[in-house]
Amino acid sequence: MPELPETETIARDLDGAISGRKIKKVSVRKRDVLRGVSSRSLAKRLQDATIVRSWRRAKLVVIDLDTGDRLVVQPRFTGALLIDDGNFRGAELDYSTLRLELDDGRALHYADVRRLGTVALMNADRFAEYSAKLGIEPLDRSFTAAHLSAVLRATSQPVKKVLMEQRKIAGIGNIYANEALWRARIDPSRLAASISVEEASLLRESIVNVLREAIAARGTSFRDYRDARGERGSFVEKLDVYGRGGLPCRRCGSKLVSTHAIDGRSTTMCVRCQH
DNA sequence: AGGGGAACCCGTACGC
DNA sequence: TGCGTACGGGTTCCCC
Numbered sequence: 318m319p320e321l322p323e324t325e326t327i328a329r330d331l332d333g334a335i336s337g338r339k340i341k342k343v344s345v346r347k348r349d350v351l352r353g354v355s356s357r358s359l360a361k362r363l364q365d366a367t368i369v370r371s372w373r374r375a376k377l378v379v380i381d382l383d384t385g386d387r388l389v390v391q392p393r394f395t396g397a398l399l400i401d402d403g404n405f406r407g408a409e410l411d412y413s414t415l416r417l418e419l420d421d422g423r424a425l426h427y428a429d430v431r432r433l434g435t436v437a438l439m440n441a442d443r444f445a446e447y448s449a450k451l452g453i454e455p456l457d458r459s460f461t462a463a464h465l466s467a468v469l470r471a472t473s474q475p476v477k478k479v480l481m482e483q484r485k486i487a488g489i490g491n492i493y494a495n496e497a498l499w500r501a502r503i504d505p506s507r508l509a510a511s512i513s514v515e516e517a518s519l520l521r522e523s524i525v526n527v528l529r530e531a532i533a534a535r536g537t538s539f540r541d542y543r544d545a546r547g548e549r550g551s552f553v554e555k556l557d558v559y560g561r562g563g564l565p566c567r568r569c570g571s572k573l574v575s576t577h578a579i580d581g582r583s584t585t586m587c588v589r590c591q592h
Numbered sequence: 593a594g595g596g597g598a599a600c601c602c603g604t605a606c607g608c
Numbered sequence: 609t610g611c612g613t614a615c616g617g618g619t620t621c622c623c624c
């Protein structure tokens with residue numbers, strides 16, 4: 318499930334691998350992943366466009382084209398951007414929904430088993446409008462303790478839910494929300510407005526550190542996530558709480574508890590360490 | 593306005 | 609064993 322670190326890994330890989338390449342041919346195999354653009358229009362606007370760069374915003378991979386259009390990919394759970402340089406042999410491309418043939422013989426695929434992921438093509442204005450609705454990037458300098466504290470105070474929701482709200486803070490999903498709260502020793506069910514400035518400062522640090530460490534490990538492959546080469550990220554070995562319900566807390570040894578009661582999503586925490 | 597709930601999709605897990 | 613069904617999961621959209 319690509320969150321910020323996984324999406325960042327994909328975008329960096331693509332940036333190094335396909336910048337400067339021209340798109341020679343576009344094939345849409347499953348049109349239901351497309352948003353706001355028809356197969357025909359997508360093919361027309363991508364044909365002969367040159368890829369300028371690839372980068373990340375929130376949990377989106379953004380591929381800038383020399384035409385001014387941006388290809389905006391949201392992998393959700395099972396989506397993957399895969400570069401086929403002729404080495405894929407097995408089932409890697411079974412779930413390809415979109416194939417962009419490049420001028421050097423390679424092809425960029427958007428593959429997605431469950432197809433809850435989406436692919437959109439936006440012009441500059443449309444992208445600006447869309448991006449403006451997303452919250453602050455947690456790895457930006459402007460994501461200060463004061464900023465986080467203000468976000469938390471302005472809502473009546475539990476803190477964990479707020480961390481995952483893309484309109485408030487962009488890029489954090491269930492895995493990293495769980496991890497950051499454990500690191501900051503904060504109970505995920507606590508009302509965000511009750512978090513003190515000191516706690517917000519520690520939480521900000523925990524968020525930034527866990528995201529940076531996960532990027533360094535090329536992300537968390539809990540189930541489906543694969544990078545642009547089809548490989549897994551190794552941060553799953555470093556997770557302290559997510560997926561570790563019933564196992565001992567790495568800090569105090571007491572048994573970690575899993576619940577769905579907070580936001581309908583699976584939350585794992587240490588009831589002894591997190592208050 | 594802000595929050596709750598449905599829809600999107602299909603592999604996997606589970607029940608009969 | 610084989611079939612049918614419920615479930616999960618992030619975001620968007622609709623409705624209250």
